[in-house]
Amino acid sequence: MQKYDAIIVGAGIAGMTAAIYVKRAGRSVLLIEEKVCGGQIINTLNIGNWPGEAKISGTDLSNKILAQVKELDVEIKYEEVVNVREGFVVKTDEAEYGCSALIIATGTEPRRLSEKQEKDAGRRPISYCATCDGALYKGKKVVVVGSGNTAKHEMQYLSNICSEVYHIHHDDPIPEDAEAVFVAIGREPATKVFGDLVDLDREGYVVAGEDCHTSHVGVFVAGDCRTKELRQLVTAASDGAMAASEAVKYLG
Numbered sequence: 001m002q003k004y005d006a007i008i009v010g011a012g013i014a015g016m017t018a019a020i021y022v023k024r025a026g027r028s029v030l031l032i033e034e035k036v037c038g039g040q041i042i043n044t045l046n047i048g049n050w051p052g053e054a055k056i057s058g059t060d061l062s063n064k065i066l067a068q069v070k071e072l073d074v075e076i077k078y079e080e081v082v083n084v085r086e087g088f089v090v091k092t093d094e095a096e097y098g099c100s101a102l103i104i105a106t107g108t109e110p111r112r113l114s115e116k117q118e119k120d121a122g123r124r125p126i127s128y129c130a131t132c133d134g135a136l137y138k139g140k141k142v143v144v145v146g147s148g149n150t151a152k153h154e155m156q157y158l159s160n161i162c163s164e165v166y167h168i169h170h171d172d173p174i175p176e177d178a179e180a181v182f183v184a185i186g187r188e189p190a191t192k193v194f195g196d197l198v199d200l201d202r203e204g205y206v207v208a209g210e211d212c213h214t215s216h217v218g219v220f221v222a223g224d225c226r227t228k229e230l231r232q233l234v235t236a237a238s239d240g241a242m243a244a245s246e247a248v249k250y251l252g
């Protein structure tokens with residue numbers, strides 16, 4: 001089994017920033033990402049609050065940071081972490097890796113439909129991103145589930161593409177003639193696999209203060225999956241730097 005000084009789980013803005021800091025401190029590091037480097041921001045068209053960029057898309061920002069990560073020769077594996085054992089042994093859907101320090105940077109994921117609504121949806125496609133999938137339903141009838149600003153935005157976006165856009169709330173029955181279901185009912189922390197390792201709060205966020213130390217020695221947390229007031233790109237990057245520098249201190 002290959003062993004690293006640090007393993008970072010999740011290559012969103014927090015995880016990629018942490019990787020830059022650990023690598024620049026001369027430590028070996030593995031960054032593990034189950035989907036796409038960049039995380040939840042990759043489909044956002046306009047970011048207006050990243051210092052130094054008056055206007056930039058999520059894809060461009062992510063690619064710029066990823067280029068910096070690659071330039072430093074950080075090793076990246078595109079695998080899903082399914083379990084972490086004491087020691088630490090990080091198990092993915094493909095292999096096992098060892099590390100002395102672990103940084104959790106798994107962010108948040110879209111909240112799923114209720115069981116009843118999923119049953120209701122049957123074999124109809126379910127999407128969590130109108131910008132990504134809206135074009136697939138050109139001229140068709142779709143339904144948006146959710147009550148917040150994201151749901152409003154998804155409806156607006158789809159109304160220019162689809163013949164009809166229904167709107168329902170969480171737990172309402174899904175209209176029979178809708179051909180696809182777009183879900184916008186918020187996000188939740190992607191932390192289930194760490195539940196036996198570190199303390200989580202009632203909503204599932206990893207409990208940690210600004211120093212990014214978790215309840216387990218040697219395990220640090222960065223970004224949106226941590227208990228915090230402000231979940232934004234700059235605070236994710238800030239956490240990445242803090243978690244990495246605390247991990248490097250811990251490694252000695």
Ligand SMILES: Cc1cc2nc3c(=O)[nH]c(=O)nc-3n(C[C@H](O)[C@H](O)[C@H](O)COP(=O)(O)OP(=O)(O)OC[C@H]3O[C@@H](n4cnc5c(N)ncnc54)[C@H](O)[C@@H]3O)c2cc1C
Pocket residue numbers: 009010011012013014015032033034035036037038039040041044046047048049079080081082105106107108109190193222223224225231232233234236
């Ligand atoms: C639509 C939208 C628009 C936004 N706009 C802005 C904005 O304009 N400005 C701003 O500052 N913030 C914005 N935000 C918030 C911002 O995107 C987040 O605060 C930030 O991206 C969080 O980064 P992160 O690295 O903590 O987590 P994430 O971006 O969620 O990254 C976590 C990564 O971990 C991976 N992962 C999860 N579980 C595992 C696992 N088990 N194994 C391997 N990998 C795993 C995920 O695939 C993901 O890539 C927006 C968010 C959304 C959803």
